[in-house]
Amino acid sequence: xxxxxxxxxxxxxxxxxxxxxxxxxxxxxxxxxxxxxxxxxxxxxxxxxxxxxxxxxxxxxxxxxxxxxxxxxxxxxxxxxxxxxxxxxxxxxxxxxxxxxxxxxxxxxxxxxxxxxxxxxxxxxxxxxxxxxxxx
Amino acid sequence: xxxxxxxxxxxxxxxxxxxxxxxxxxxxxxxxxxxxxxxxxxxxxxxxxxxxxxxxxxxxxxxxxxxxxxxxxxxxxxxxxxxxxxxxxxxxxxxxxxxxxxxxxxxxxxxxxxxxxxxxxxxxxxxxxxxxxxxx
DNA sequence: AATAAAAGTGAGAATGATTATCATTATTAG
DNA sequence: CTAATAATGATAATCATTCTCACTTTTATT
Numbered sequence: 001x002x003x004x005x006x007x008x009x010x011x012x013x014x015x016x017x018x019x020x021x022x023x024x025x026x027x028x029x030x031x032x033x034x035x036x037x038x039x040x041x042x043x044x045x046x047x048x049x050x051x052x053x054x055x056x057x058x059x060x061x062x063x064x065x066x067x068x069x070x071x072x073x074x075x076x077x078x079x080x081x082x083x084x085x086x087x088x089x090x091x092x093x094x095x096x097x098x099x100x101x102x103x104x105x106x107x108x109x110x111x112x113x114x115x116x117x118x119x120x121x122x123x124x125x126x127x128x129x130x131x132x133x134x135x136x
Numbered sequence: 137x138x139x140x141x142x143x144x145x146x147x148x149x150x151x152x153x154x155x156x157x158x159x160x161x162x163x164x165x166x167x168x169x170x171x172x173x174x175x176x177x178x179x180x181x182x183x184x185x186x187x188x189x190x191x192x193x194x195x196x197x198x199x200x201x202x203x204x205x206x207x208x209x210x211x212x213x214x215x216x217x218x219x220x221x222x223x224x225x226x227x228x229x230x231x232x233x234x235x236x237x238x239x240x241x242x243x244x245x246x247x248x249x250x251x252x253x254x255x256x257x258x259x260x261x262x263x264x265x266x267x268x269x270x271x272x
Numbered sequence: 273a274a275t276a277a278a279a280g281t282g283a284g285a286a287t288g289a290t291t292a293t294c295a296t297t298a299t300t301a302g
Numbered sequence: 303c304t305a306a307t308a309a310t311g312a313t314a315a316t317c318a319t320t321c322t323c324a325c326t327t328t329t330a331t332t
Protein backbone atom coordinates (compact mmCIF):
# COMPACT_ATOMS: atom_id res chain seq x y z
CA UNK A 1 0.00 0.00 0.00
CA UNK A 2 1.59 3.23 -1.07
CA UNK A 3 -0.19 6.55 -0.81
CA UNK A 4 -3.63 6.46 -2.33
CA UNK A 5 -6.02 4.57 -0.14
CA UNK A 6 -8.09 1.88 -1.75
CA UNK A 7 -11.70 1.21 -0.86
CA UNK A 8 -10.89 -1.11 2.04
CA UNK A 9 -8.33 1.22 3.55
CA UNK A 10 -10.64 4.19 3.15
CA UNK A 11 -13.45 2.34 4.89
CA UNK A 12 -11.15 1.47 7.79
CA UNK A 13 -9.92 5.04 8.07
CA UNK A 14 -13.45 6.44 7.96
CA UNK A 15 -14.52 4.08 10.69
CA UNK A 16 -11.63 4.94 13.02
CA UNK A 17 -12.20 8.63 12.46
CA UNK A 18 -15.93 8.38 13.05
CA UNK A 19 -15.53 6.44 16.29
CA UNK A 20 -15.45 8.63 19.34
CA UNK A 21 -14.14 5.87 21.55
CA UNK A 22 -10.84 4.24 20.66
CA UNK A 23 -11.77 1.08 18.81
CA UNK A 24 -9.81 -2.17 18.89
CA UNK A 25 -8.87 -4.00 15.71
CA UNK A 26 -11.73 -6.37 16.29
CA UNK A 27 -14.24 -3.54 16.69
CA UNK A 28 -12.97 -1.94 13.52
CA UNK A 29 -13.34 -5.28 11.76
CA UNK A 30 -16.96 -5.69 12.87
CA UNK A 31 -17.88 -2.16 11.88
CA UNK A 32 -16.16 -2.25 8.50
CA UNK A 33 -17.71 -5.60 7.62
CA UNK A 34 -21.10 -3.90 7.51
CA UNK A 35 -19.93 -1.84 4.56
CA UNK A 36 -17.42 -4.23 2.99
CA UNK A 37 -18.70 -7.64 3.83
CA UNK A 38 -15.81 -9.61 2.28
CA UNK A 39 -13.02 -8.00 4.22
CA UNK A 40 -10.91 -10.32 6.38
CA UNK A 41 -9.50 -9.71 9.83
CA UNK A 42 -5.94 -10.04 8.56
CA UNK A 43 -6.56 -7.22 6.10
CA UNK A 44 -7.91 -5.01 8.86
CA UNK A 45 -4.74 -5.53 10.87
CA UNK A 46 -2.61 -4.91 7.81
CA UNK A 47 -4.48 -1.75 6.90
CA UNK A 48 -4.43 -0.40 10.46
CA UNK A 49 -0.67 -0.83 10.58
CA UNK A 50 -0.14 0.92 7.31
CA UNK A 51 -2.43 3.77 8.34
CA UNK A 52 -0.36 4.17 11.49
CA UNK A 53 2.83 4.15 9.46
CA UNK A 54 1.44 6.79 7.14
CA UNK A 55 0.39 8.78 10.20
CA UNK A 56 -3.29 8.80 9.33
CA UNK A 57 -4.07 7.36 12.75
CA UNK A 58 -2.31 6.58 16.01
CA UNK A 59 -1.92 3.40 17.97
CA UNK A 60 -2.66 3.38 21.68
CA UNK A 61 -1.87 0.47 23.89
CA UNK A 62 -3.30 0.01 27.30
CA UNK A 63 -3.92 -2.36 30.14
CA UNK A 64 -6.46 -4.68 28.55
CA UNK A 65 -3.77 -6.10 26.25
CA UNK A 66 -5.49 -4.90 23.09
CA UNK A 67 -4.29 -2.22 20.74
CA UNK A 68 -6.63 0.66 20.26
CA UNK A 69 -6.67 3.17 17.45
CA UNK A 70 -7.14 6.90 17.49
CA UNK A 71 -8.25 8.95 14.50
CA UNK A 72 -7.19 12.18 16.15
CA UNK A 73 -3.59 12.60 15.19
CA UNK A 74 -2.94 16.01 16.69
CA UNK A 75 -1.05 15.80 19.96
CA UNK A 76 -3.34 15.42 22.93
CA UNK A 77 -3.38 13.90 26.37
CA UNK A 78 -5.28 11.01 27.91
CA UNK A 79 -7.08 10.18 31.11
CA UNK A 80 -7.05 6.53 32.08
CA UNK A 81 -9.46 4.96 34.52
CA UNK A 82 -7.62 2.93 37.15
CA UNK A 83 -10.80 0.94 37.73
CA UNK A 84 -12.09 -0.10 34.33
CA UNK A 85 -9.23 0.87 32.04
CA UNK A 86 -11.26 3.35 29.98
CA UNK A 87 -9.09 5.65 27.90
CA UNK A 88 -10.48 9.16 27.50
CA UNK A 89 -9.20 12.09 25.49
CA UNK A 90 -8.35 15.20 27.45
CA UNK A 91 -10.19 17.91 25.54
CA UNK A 92 -8.06 20.80 26.77
CA UNK A 93 -4.45 21.65 26.18
CA UNK A 94 -2.06 21.41 29.09
CA UNK A 95 0.57 24.07 28.49
CA UNK A 96 3.91 22.51 29.40
CA UNK A 97 6.78 24.81 28.65
CA UNK A 98 9.31 23.74 26.06
CA UNK A 99 11.94 24.29 28.70
CA UNK A 100 10.46 21.73 31.06
CA UNK A 101 10.21 19.13 28.35
CA UNK A 102 13.70 19.76 27.06
CA UNK A 103 15.21 19.59 30.48
CA UNK A 104 13.62 16.20 31.05
CA UNK A 105 14.62 14.97 27.60
CA UNK A 106 18.21 16.05 28.22
CA UNK A 107 18.24 14.11 31.46
CA UNK A 108 17.44 10.89 29.58
CA UNK A 109 19.41 11.65 26.45
CA UNK A 110 16.55 11.21 24.00
CA UNK A 111 15.88 13.40 20.97
CA UNK A 112 12.46 14.64 21.96
CA UNK A 113 9.85 14.47 19.24
CA UNK A 114 6.55 14.42 21.12
CA UNK A 115 5.01 13.95 24.52
CA UNK A 116 1.83 12.78 26.18
CA UNK A 117 0.48 13.44 29.63
CA UNK A 118 -1.46 10.61 31.23
CA UNK A 119 -3.84 11.28 34.05
CA UNK A 120 -4.86 8.34 36.21
CA UNK A 121 -7.98 8.15 38.34
CA UNK A 122 -11.52 6.92 38.53
CA UNK A 123 -13.64 7.78 35.50
CA UNK A 124 -17.10 9.31 36.00
CA UNK A 125 -18.88 5.99 35.44
CA UNK A 126 -16.76 4.11 37.97
CA UNK A 127 -16.95 7.00 40.38
CA UNK A 128 -20.73 6.78 40.21
CA UNK A 129 -20.73 3.02 40.78
CA UNK A 130 -18.53 3.46 43.82
CA UNK A 131 -20.90 5.97 45.35
CA UNK A 132 -23.90 3.75 44.80
CA UNK A 133 -22.11 0.86 46.48
CA UNK A 134 -21.39 2.96 49.56
CA UNK A 135 -25.01 4.01 49.86
CA UNK A 136 -26.40 0.48 50.01
CA UNK B 137 -1.06 -14.07 49.58
CA UNK B 138 -1.81 -11.64 52.35
CA UNK B 139 0.84 -9.31 53.73
CA UNK B 140 4.02 -11.11 54.69
CA UNK B 141 5.94 -12.13 51.62
CA UNK B 142 7.07 -15.71 51.40
CA UNK B 143 10.42 -16.75 49.98
CA UNK B 144 9.23 -16.87 46.37
CA UNK B 145 7.53 -13.50 46.55
CA UNK B 146 10.52 -11.95 48.28
CA UNK B 147 12.84 -13.28 45.59
CA UNK B 148 10.61 -11.83 42.87
CA UNK B 149 10.41 -8.47 44.61
CA UNK B 150 14.17 -8.35 45.16
CA UNK B 151 14.76 -9.10 41.51
CA UNK B 152 12.39 -6.41 40.24
CA UNK B 153 13.89 -3.87 42.61
CA UNK B 154 17.43 -4.76 41.66
CA UNK B 155 16.77 -4.51 37.93
CA UNK B 156 17.51 -1.12 36.50
CA UNK B 157 15.67 -1.83 33.30
CA UNK B 158 11.99 -2.73 33.46
CA UNK B 159 11.89 -6.51 33.29
CA UNK B 160 9.15 -8.56 31.67
CA UNK B 161 7.52 -11.47 33.50
CA UNK B 162 9.67 -13.84 31.51
CA UNK B 163 12.88 -12.01 32.45
CA UNK B 164 11.85 -12.05 36.09
CA UNK B 165 11.20 -15.76 35.78
CA UNK B 166 14.63 -16.48 34.33
CA UNK B 167 16.39 -14.39 36.95
CA UNK B 168 14.48 -15.79 39.90
CA UNK B 169 15.00 -19.36 38.75
CA UNK B 170 18.71 -18.94 39.47
CA UNK B 171 17.90 -18.55 43.14
CA UNK B 172 14.74 -20.63 43.41
CA UNK B 173 15.20 -23.25 40.78
CA UNK B 174 11.84 -24.98 40.99
CA UNK B 175 9.61 -21.89 40.74
CA UNK B 176 7.09 -22.03 37.90
CA UNK B 177 6.15 -19.34 35.41
CA UNK B 178 2.55 -19.31 36.60
CA UNK B 179 3.72 -18.51 40.11
CA UNK B 180 5.83 -15.64 38.85
CA UNK B 181 2.80 -14.16 37.12
CA UNK B 182 0.68 -14.72 40.21
CA UNK B 183 3.26 -13.13 42.50
CA UNK B 184 3.84 -10.15 40.20
CA UNK B 185 0.11 -9.43 40.17
CA UNK B 186 -0.16 -9.60 43.91
CA UNK B 187 2.89 -7.36 44.35
CA UNK B 188 1.23 -4.83 42.06
CA UNK B 189 -1.98 -5.08 44.03
CA UNK B 190 -0.12 -4.53 47.27
CA UNK B 191 1.68 -1.60 45.64
CA UNK B 192 5.14 -3.03 46.08
CA UNK B 193 5.76 -2.58 42.37
CA UNK B 194 4.10 -1.02 39.34
CA UNK B 195 3.00 -2.46 36.04
CA UNK B 196 3.98 -0.71 32.82
CA UNK B 197 2.59 -1.66 29.49
CA UNK B 198 4.11 -0.65 26.25
CA UNK B 199 4.19 -1.27 22.56
CA UNK B 200 5.91 -4.63 22.45
CA UNK B 201 2.80 -6.29 23.87
CA UNK B 202 4.55 -7.41 27.05
CA UNK B 203 3.96 -6.16 30.55
CA UNK B 204 6.96 -4.71 32.27
CA UNK B 205 7.46 -4.19 35.97
CA UNK B 206 8.94 -1.28 37.86
CA UNK B 207 10.32 -1.51 41.38
CA UNK B 208 10.33 2.26 41.77
CA UNK B 209 6.91 3.06 43.07
CA UNK B 210 7.35 6.77 43.63
CA UNK B 211 5.75 8.82 40.88
CA UNK B 212 8.09 9.43 37.98
CA UNK B 213 7.98 9.98 34.26
CA UNK B 214 9.17 7.93 31.30
CA UNK B 215 10.92 8.44 28.00
CA UNK B 216 9.99 6.00 25.27
CA UNK B 217 12.07 5.36 22.20
CA UNK B 218 9.99 5.58 19.04
CA UNK B 219 12.57 3.43 17.26
CA UNK B 220 13.25 0.45 19.51
CA UNK B 221 10.58 0.82 22.18
CA UNK B 222 13.02 1.22 25.08
CA UNK B 223 11.37 2.57 28.21
CA UNK B 224 13.62 4.83 30.27
CA UNK B 225 13.01 6.49 33.62
CA UNK B 226 13.19 10.27 33.62
CA UNK B 227 15.53 10.97 36.54
CA UNK B 228 14.36 14.52 37.15
CA UNK B 229 11.08 15.86 38.38
CA UNK B 230 8.94 17.83 35.98
CA UNK B 231 7.07 20.36 38.09
CA UNK B 232 3.51 20.46 36.75
CA UNK B 233 1.31 22.69 38.82
CA UNK B 234 -1.60 21.13 40.65
CA UNK B 235 -3.78 23.66 38.87
CA UNK B 236 -2.85 22.43 35.42
CA UNK B 237 -3.51 18.83 36.35
CA UNK B 238 -6.79 19.59 38.03
CA UNK B 239 -8.04 21.64 35.16
CA UNK B 240 -7.37 18.78 32.77
CA UNK B 241 -8.92 16.24 35.14
CA UNK B 242 -12.04 18.39 35.46
CA UNK B 243 -12.34 18.51 31.69
CA UNK B 244 -12.56 14.72 31.55
CA UNK B 245 -14.51 14.23 34.75
CA UNK B 246 -12.06 11.83 36.38
CA UNK B 247 -11.06 11.82 40.04
CA UNK B 248 -7.36 12.45 39.60
CA UNK B 249 -5.12 10.19 41.62
CA UNK B 250 -1.83 10.28 39.74
CA UNK B 251 -0.20 11.26 36.50
CA UNK B 252 2.67 10.33 34.23
CA UNK B 253 4.42 12.31 31.53
CA UNK B 254 5.65 10.34 28.56
CA UNK B 255 8.34 11.74 26.32
CA UNK B 256 8.70 10.21 22.88
CA UNK B 257 11.80 10.33 20.72
CA UNK B 258 14.91 8.50 19.67
CA UNK B 259 16.94 7.05 22.52
CA UNK B 260 20.71 7.63 22.61
CA UNK B 261 21.49 4.17 21.22
CA UNK B 262 19.14 4.54 18.25
CA UNK B 263 20.30 8.08 17.69
CA UNK B 264 23.85 6.80 17.44
CA UNK B 265 22.89 4.07 14.99
CA UNK B 266 21.12 6.60 12.81
CA UNK B 267 24.20 8.81 12.64
CA UNK B 268 26.44 5.92 11.70
CA UNK B 269 24.07 4.93 8.91
CA UNK B 270 24.17 8.40 7.46
CA UNK B 271 27.97 8.46 7.43
CA UNK B 272 28.32 5.27 5.39
C1' DA C 273 2.83 -32.99 68.16
C1' DA C 274 -1.77 -33.99 65.55
C1' DT C 275 -4.74 -32.56 62.59
C1' DA C 276 -7.73 -29.88 59.65
C1' DA C 277 -8.46 -25.88 57.02
C1' DA C 278 -6.40 -22.54 54.15
C1' DA C 279 -3.04 -20.80 51.11
C1' DG C 280 0.39 -21.38 47.74
C1' DT C 281 2.53 -24.15 43.99
C1' DG C 282 3.85 -25.69 39.34
C1' DA C 283 3.05 -28.44 35.09
C1' DG C 284 0.61 -28.22 31.42
C1' DA C 285 -3.66 -27.02 28.85
C1' DA C 286 -6.47 -23.22 27.25
C1' DT C 287 -7.19 -18.52 25.70
C1' DG C 288 -7.05 -14.72 22.80
C1' DA C 289 -4.82 -10.99 20.31
C1' DT C 290 -1.73 -10.54 16.74
C1' DT C 291 1.28 -12.32 12.73
C1' DA C 292 2.74 -15.22 9.14
C1' DT C 293 1.75 -18.07 5.18
C1' DC C 294 0.22 -18.69 0.77
C1' DA C 295 -2.67 -19.55 -3.04
C1' DT C 296 -5.82 -16.55 -5.31
C1' DT C 297 -7.58 -12.19 -7.12
C1' DA C 298 -7.23 -7.28 -8.37
C1' DT C 299 -4.42 -3.63 -10.32
C1' DT C 300 -0.91 -1.49 -13.00
C1' DA C 301 2.66 -1.11 -16.58
C1' DG C 302 4.40 -1.90 -20.97
C1' DC D 303 -3.36 -8.30 -24.08
C1' DT D 304 0.08 -10.13 -20.97
C1' DA D 305 3.41 -9.87 -17.48
C1' DA D 306 4.66 -8.10 -13.26
C1' DT D 307 3.19 -6.38 -8.91
C1' DA D 308 0.37 -5.47 -5.01
C1' DA D 309 -3.53 -6.61 -2.19
C1' DT D 310 -6.63 -10.00 -0.25
C1' DG D 311 -8.64 -13.30 2.94
C1' DA D 312 -8.83 -17.97 4.94
C1' DT D 313 -6.33 -20.44 7.87
C1' DA D 314 -2.50 -21.88 10.65
C1' DA D 315 1.10 -20.43 13.76
C1' DT D 316 2.91 -17.65 17.60
C1' DC D 317 3.39 -16.05 21.98
C1' DA D 318 2.22 -13.65 26.35
C1' DT D 319 -0.87 -14.45 29.73
C1' DT D 320 -4.42 -17.00 32.35
C1' DC D 321 -6.73 -21.09 33.94
C1' DT D 322 -7.05 -25.70 35.97
C1' DC D 323 -6.22 -28.86 39.28
C1' DA D 324 -3.94 -32.21 41.96
C1' DC D 325 -0.43 -31.66 45.20
C1' DT D 326 2.44 -29.54 48.92
C1' DT D 327 3.28 -26.19 52.46
C1' DT D 328 1.80 -23.18 56.02
C1' DT D 329 -1.15 -21.77 59.67
C1' DA D 330 -4.37 -22.16 63.36
C1' DT D 331 -6.38 -24.83 66.85
C1' DT D 332 -6.41 -28.31 70.02
